[in-house]
Amino acid sequence: MPMIAIAADGFVTPDLFRSALEREIDGAATTFRAITLDWPQEPFGEVGDVLEASGTIEETIDAVAGAHIALTQMAPFTAEVFDASPDLRMVGVCRGGPVNVDLQAATDAGVLVTFAPGRNAQAAAEFAVGLTLSAMRRIPFTNSELKNGAWRGDHYAWENVGVELHGATVGLVGYGAIGRIVARILKAFGADIIVYDPYTDSATLASDGVEAVDGLDELLSRSAVVSLHARLTPETERMIDERALNLLPRGAVLVNTARGGLLDYAPLPGLLQSGRLGAVALDVYDVEPPPGDWPLFVEPNAVVTPHLAGATRQTAMRAADIVARDVARFLDDRTPLHVANPAVLTTLNLVPTS
Structure with a gap:
């Protein structure tokens, strides 16, 4: 039974992630663990070697311990996180680009990273x-x-x-x-x-x-x-x-x-x-x-205005939906639609999308 770790925040909330996943996958065959980061009450910033992140490396390691899939908008996924998370196989980032993920470290660890283009x-x-x-x-x-x-x-x-x-x-x-x-x-x-x-x-x-x-x-x-x-x-x-x-x-x-x-x-x-x-x-x-x-x-x-162009409820819902659909494809041994590090696909025996 796959474990999905959710590092949510005050915009893309745990409930939005859970609802999106329940629409796309068989929730009875999956277990969840969720934390809520302090963003947007606390500003994001550089964490380790990644940008625009919220929370700490230690927090992320604890949140994804034993998880096969992790979903987030802001949590920092650094080389330290991947080194400490041997069970992890996919990270879904529900934003237009996964700037809070060390893509090279993810690729080296054989972890697929997806994102959510067009969400906002x-x-x-x-x-x-x-x-x-x-x-x-x-x-x-x-x-x-x-x-x-x-x-x-x-x-x-x-x-x-x-x-x-x-x-x-x-x-x-x-x-x-x-x-x-x-x-x-x-x-x-x-x-x-x-x-x-x-x-x-x-x-x-x-x-x-x-x-x-x-x-x-x-x-x-x-x-x-x-x-x-x-x-x-x-x-x-x-x-x-x-x-x-x-x-x-x-x-x-x-x-x-x-x-x-x-x-x-x-x-x-x-x-x-x-x-x-x-x-x-x-x-x-x-x-x-x-x-x-x-x-x-x-x-x-x-x-x-204070960087609000993408801040609508529809954006948050759409973001959760996009990554949840890619989780469903991944669990079904199909290639996710929005892959940030396609070099991992061959490692996971998935065919790159055309």
């Missing part, structure tokens, strides 16, 4: 559009003013009013699952969508009714709104730097719900104060959380 795509896309509208129409700023007793007629003055999405050119940097949903929503507003993504084929873009551009500079120079949806890699790190920002038309709006490392934040206050940027809307940062004296906190045209 709808949530993040909707949030990006919400931030875009908030920045373009100054919704948070005027809301705050009214709550503080100020009903300002001069918000109707030409120099203070917002702009519409209808007829605006919106540039999307990155066109994965989130970018495609953003494009579909914005097209319904009547926006014209242009895309820079060297990894997306032209047929996909054409079928979606969006325009591909040859380079990032062209996208920036043509866009009234730019929304970032690229992955953070050595090639994309700080791809939107001060030079790139100065290519934007005067008064453009910049939205980042992807990764803080894509953007150089230092020039933003000056660009807002000069009017070069009309507004920024940010959910991710180069330092999280930003320091209390961060200059953008006092900029009226900066909309800032």
Whole structure:
């Protein structure tokens, strides 16, 4: 009888994991053990040699002792954990990438690692559009003013009013699952969508009714709104730097719900104060959380939220469902759909999916 260890947290809870597993597998033939980590009440961080983790190595070792399968969102799966867990054969991580797992150590230990791509795509896309509208129409700023007793007629003055999405050119940097949903929503507003993504084929873009551009500079120079949806890699790190920002038309709006490392934040206050940027809307940062004296906190045209784009109940349920389906496939000697270290498949006598 396989033992499944669950290292849950306050977002993807033990009940969500259990419910998802019970829908996918025969619960009577499986035993469970569950712990709940302190995230999100306590921030995640680097633990051992893995990133964005919650809890300790010792906690994880205790939680997975004797388990054949472990499911988590945030627990650190380091080389020490794999060395101390000889029965472990699969780790399911219910997030878009298993950054809290040492993949090389897992592979060396013969442990399959799965993940949950697309779990928050709808949530993040909707949030990006919400931030875009908030920045373009100054919704948070005027809301705050009214709550503080100020009903300002001069918000109707030409120099203070917002702009519409209808007829605006919106540039999307990155066109994965989130970018495609953003494009579909914005097209319904009547926006014209242009895309820079060297990894997306032209047929996909054409079928979606969006325009591909040859380079990032062209996208920036043509866009009234730019929304970032690229992955953070050595090639994309700080791809939107001060030079790139100065290519934007005067008064453009910049939205980042992807990764803080894509953007150089230092020039933003000056660009807002000069009017070069009309507004920024940010959910991710180069330092999280930003320091209390961060200059953008006092900029009226900066909309800032604490890394919440993917935070919906549907995201949590979807995440648990994705990994539970891969557990069911694994227990049935079928290859899971979302494998992070395919080199282990041959060790486990599973056939790689095409």
